[in-house]
Amino acid sequence: MEAHYPAHWEADVVLADGGTAHVRPIRPADADRLRSFYSRLSDESIYFRFFGPRPRLSDREVERFTNVDYLSRVALIATIGTEMVAVIRYDRTGPGEAEIAFLVEDAHQGRGVASVLLEHLAETARERGIERFVADVLPANMRMTGLLRQAGYTAQSQFEDGVVRMTLDLTPTDTSAEVRAAREHRAEARSIARLLTPGSVAVIGASREPGGVGQTVLRNLLAADFTGPVYPVHREVRAVAGVRAYPSVGAIDGEVDLAVVAVPAEGVLDVVEECAEKGVHGLVVVSSGFGETGAQGRARQDELARIARSYGLRVVGPNCLGIANTDPAVKLNATLAATVPGRGKVGFFSQSGALGTALLQRVAQRGMGISSLVSAGNRADVSGNDLLQYWEEDDSTEVILLYLESLGNPRKFARLARRIARRKPIVVVKSGGTPSGHSAEELGLPDSAISSLFEQAGLIRVDDLIQLFDVGQLLAYQPLPAGPRVALVTNSDALGLLAAHACRAAGLDPRPPVNLGASAGPAEYGTALGGELASPEVDAAVVIYMPPIPGETDEVAAELLRVSKDAGKPVLTTFRGHLGMHPALRLPGDGPARGSIPSYAAPEEAVRALARVVRYAKWRARPVVPPPELDGIDTARAKVLVHESLRGCAAPESQPGGAPVGGPVGGFAQAGPPVEIDAAELLSCYGLTVWPAETVRSPDEAVAAAERLGWPVVVKVADPGAARRAGTVRLGLTGPEMVRHAYAELLGPGAGVELAVQRMAPQPAVPTVVGVVEDPAFGPVVTFGLGEVTARLLLDQGFRPAPLTGEDAADLVRSVRAAPLLFGQYGYPPVAVHALEDLLVRVGRLANDLPEVARLDLDPVLVGESDVMILGACATLRTPAGPRLDGGPRRLS
Numbered sequence: 001m002e003a004h005y006p007a008h009w010e011a012d013v014v015l016a017d018g019g020t021a022h023v024r025p026i027r028p029a030d031a032d033r034l035r036s037f038y039s040r041l042s043d044e045s046i047y048f049r050f051f052g053p054r055p056r057l058s059d060r061e062v063e064r065f066t067n068v069d070y071l072s073r074v075a076l077i078a079t080i081g082t083e084m085v086a087v088i089r090y091d092r093t094g095p096g097e098a099e100i101a102f103l104v105e106d107a108h109q110g111r112g113v114a115s116v117l118l119e120h121l122a123e124t125a126r127e128r129g130i131e132r133f134v135a136d137v138l139p140a141n142m143r144m145t146g147l148l149r150q151a152g153y154t155a156q157s158q159f160e161d162g163v164v165r166m167t168l169d170l171t172p173t174d175t176s177a178e179v180r181a182a183r184e185h186r187a188e189a190r191s192i193a194r195l196l197t198p199g200s201v202a203v204i205g206a207s208r209e210p211g212g213v214g215q216t217v218l219r220n221l222l223a224a225d226f227t228g229p230v231y232p233v234h235r236e237v238r239a240v241a242g243v244r245a246y247p248s249v250g251a252i253d254g255e256v257d258l259a260v261v262a263v264p265a266e267g268v269l270d271v272v273e274e275c276a277e278k279g280v281h282g283l284v285v286v287s288s289g290f291g292e293t294g295a296q297g298r299a300r301q302d303e304l305a306r307i308a309r310s311y312g313l314r315v316v317g318p319n320c321l322g323i324a325n326t327d328p329a330v331k332l333n334a335t336l337a338a339t340v341p342g343r344g345k346v347g348f349f350s351q352s353g354a355l356g357t358a359l360l361q362r363v364a365q366r367g368m369g370i371s372s373l374v375s376a377g378n379r380a381d382v383s384g385n386d387l388l389q390y391w392e393e394d395d396s397t398e399v400i401l402l403y404l405e406s407l408g409n410p411r412k413f414a415r416l417a418r419r420i421a422r423r424k425p426i427v428v429v430k431s432g433g434t435p436s437g438h439s440a441e442e443l444g445l446p447d448s449a450i451s452s453l454f455e456q457a458g459l460i461r462v463d464d465l466i467q468l469f470d471v472g473q474l475l476a477y478q479p480l481p482a483g484p485r486v487a488l489v490t491n492s493d494a495l496g497l498l499a500a501h502a503c504r505a506a507g508l509d510p511r512p513p514v515n516l517g518a519s520a521g522p523a524e525y526g527t528a529l530g531g532e533l534a535s536p537e538v539d540a541a542v543v544i545y546m547p548p549i550p551g552e553t554d555e556v557a558a559e560l561l562r563v564s565k566d567a568g569k570p571v572l573t574t575f576r577g578h579l580g581m582h583p584a585l586r587l588p589g590d591g592p593a594r595g596s597i598p599s600y601a602a603p604e605e606a607v608r609a610l611a612r613v614v615r616y617a618k619w620r621a622r623p624v625v626p627p628p629e630l631d632g633i634d635t636a637r638a639k640v641l642v643h644e645s646l647r648g649c650a651a652p653e654s655q656p657g658g659a660p661v662g663g664p665v666g667g668f669a670q671a672g673p674p675v676e677i678d679a680a681e682l683l684s685c686y687g688l689t690v691w692p693a694e695t696v697r698s699p700d701e702a703v704a705a706a707e708r709l710g711w712p713v714v715v716k717v718a719d720p721g722a723a724r725r726a727g728t729v730r731l732g733l734t735g736p737e738m739v740r741h742a743y744a745e746l747l748g749p750g751a752g753v754e755l756a757v758q759r760m761a762p763q764p765a766v767p768t769v770v771g772v773v774e775d776p777a778f779g780p781v782v783t784f785g786l787g788e789v790t791a792r793l794l795l796d797q798g799f800r801p802a803p804l805t806g807e808d809a810a811d812l813v814r815s816v817r818a819a820p821l822l823f824g825q826y827g828y829p830p831v832a833v834h835a836l837e838d839l840l841v842r843v844g845r846l847a848n849d850l851p852e853v854a855r856l857d858l859d860p861v862l863v864g865e866s867d868v869m870i871l872g873a874c875a876t877l878r879t880p881a882g883p884r885l886d887g888g889p890r891r892l893s
Helices: 028-039 043-050 059-066 113-127 142-149 174-196 213-223 265-278 295-310 353-366 384-393 410-420 447-456 465-477 493-505 522-534 553-564 603-621 635-646 680-684 699-709 720-724 736-747 789-793 806-814 833-849
Strands: 011-014 020-025 073-080 083-094 097-104 132-137 154-160 163-169 201-204 230-233 258-261 282-285 314-316 322-325 332-335 343-350 370-375 399-404 426-430 460-462 485-490 540-545 571-575 675-678 693-696 713-717 729-733 755-759 766-775 779-786 797-801 853-863 868-870 873-877
Touching: 011 174, 020 113, 020 295, 028 059, 028 073, 028 083, 043 097, 073 113, 083 113, 097 113, 113 142, 113 174, 132 142, 142 154, 142 163, 174 282, 174 314, 174 322, 174 370, 174 384, 201 213, 213 230, 213 332, 258 265, 265 282, 265 295, 295 314, 343 353, 343 384, 343 465, 353 370, 353 465, 370 384, 384 399, 384 410, 399 465, 410 447, 426 447, 426 465, 447 460, 447 797, 447 806, 460 465, 460 603, 465 603, 485 493, 485 522, 485 603, 493 540, 493 603, 522 540, 522 553, 540 553, 540 603, 553 571, 571 603, 635 675, 635 680, 635 833, 635 873, 675 680, 680 873, 693 699, 699 713, 699 736, 699 755, 713 736, 729 736, 736 755, 766 833, 779 789, 779 806, 779 833, 797 806, 806 833, 833 853, 833 868
Parallel strands: 097 132, 201 230, 201 258, 258 282, 282 314, 343 370, 343 399, 399 426, 426 460, 485 540, 540 571
Antiparallel strands: 011 020, 020 073, 073 083, 083 097, 132 163, 154 163, 322 332, 322 370, 675 873, 693 755, 713 729, 713 755, 766 779, 766 853, 779 797, 853 868, 853 873
């Protein structure tokens, strides 16, 4: 019987040079592939692996190497196309220990293949209970010793009998996580750089027909004056748009870095293989007829991504607008849009191909300029996550704008955004629809959860495309504000009052408007603005210049630029109703230079953009604080409790050496059947106590339970969901007769209802609800809300991904609209919010430690004057189908 292995052991990966490969366990059917691989190895590579010459592998060796049990013996291979280019393996040698060895084809050494294979093998080993790797290495094999030492794990070595024995502790460390993240970042950034900075471009499907897709891209490339050669590809004609055409990619004389594919969908897969044989690095597939057309098109799209990645190519699209780079050294316009904005500081990613042209026109009309653009269309491969990695390193990009329709890997997206937003602001429009791909809405999290998760990551989420550019132009050309205090300089009393009202509504602190009068000119504006910016009580200024008759426009603009240039505070204008970068308000440079003043059609729009930037600046100014150290934590005991509760349930799905099992693309759903448990003992492992409650079946049992627990008591319906229903609890019972009467009232005609007795919690206290949901995309998410009926009905909840810092917990408490009830407002007493925040941090730690906790509900949690009291808790456990998304070794998703 053929051995099985988990589906998540297969992955597409990006290598150090930006190419891709496929990682998977070896299979018996790989025998010929292994022989071919071995025949291409140099004598030196063979010597380092086997400590001696070995011209060929015997049939017995091939059988042993390709037949493994995926338990004590595991081998992973990396393939490019149909060829195997590397192999790494371990053989268990004792309790918790295994010996490892690897081989990389000489032509692919130095591409980072071995390091990514080691990451994946270490993950599989940990799943099989292996704690350390041992490797015997010849002293001259510096590549292998360097690889093991640089992996970030704790490594030890000793020299004996002419061999270096290296021992690698596989316990994940902060260093190993940092090494993995740094390698992922460099590889993915490089893969996008190869797309956006090609030395040559082929346009496949460039016909002579005017208006055709291929010819449109070709003409746009030529019109932009692309700095490298452009090769039209057409099977029948000799020239297109006056440029020599080639019958196939393979017939092109020179190298081809990027191919734009504009052939019918049915022919795209053949083109991909031709490009792979030519050595093309990346594809932009503008052709439609893929995932947007239904199941058949989706299957074709998945096959496109699979084939391209297997041959080492990255793909933008299909059904996309294309890509552009305004760098003067590149001048790339490989898009369907004739109008591409000039040079600027903004990197722009759009998931919508259809909106792309309109978006570019709007950017150009505002005079903003861009550094680069990627319109990903159906996003079969290249995603916003890839672009974030690239723009983080791109010196010409200072602001990142994203239009997203779905989230392929939200957990990775949030991780990257949190890091990048510390240096470069990220503005996001996330639409509510999910036309293609995986998103949080499909998984049950409301849209408000996405906003909360984005906010924690430092993202500026806006409602529409107009606001995207409103905020983007402010960030691109003005400094960040130090606070919310806003000066208002205007020549219209009415507009000044509107601006002040808009500031207060947006949470800003406006100073009284300085009204200069309708006839104010350059001198008046310069003096007023200069005085306001010089005040230590001002963090930003909004200038309104709306003269009733044409006046000294250029002179006023020049004065505003002069006064604000070195102030270090952002200045926004409503300058004669102009929207965008007014020519008179631009400083000269490569595109509008920093210090240019953005203009908005109305003061309210300027204030709205400023308010979002103020919140971002406040987030960015906060120091990065790791989750706090907690006492009373016993993770080992918690894991034992979880595993004992799940024992006997169905194991995660696995696959024979072949087809993947179902589940979200790139993620791992909860696979096993749900198991509901009383969460009290589990919570005790994290320093949290659930108030005991006893289930009773008669009035006498209820009285006896009350005597044991201590008076006064509560009698309530035992169903955990009863707290959401009125009339299911009787409070403050101080004697046996009251308990008996409450029991009779609650039991009523419902003979099947179970009742419980619990000691009455001290009053006053505010009821709250705390929860955890293990989301297949976001991972563990902590939820919080108040237990009041109105708050429940209005779904007044906050969300934060686990684990939580103290600041995260404080923000989560204050994120709900009913939060003032916790701080002594509306007749409620002030309560121990600090204890509530500590509880949230502990629950977040539990959620992060235990992926088996599919759901945890603490309901209610009473927050008293000095402590919190958990009165009800239940958990749903489920065996995961694999590691959390973005929680293991590097993989494309």
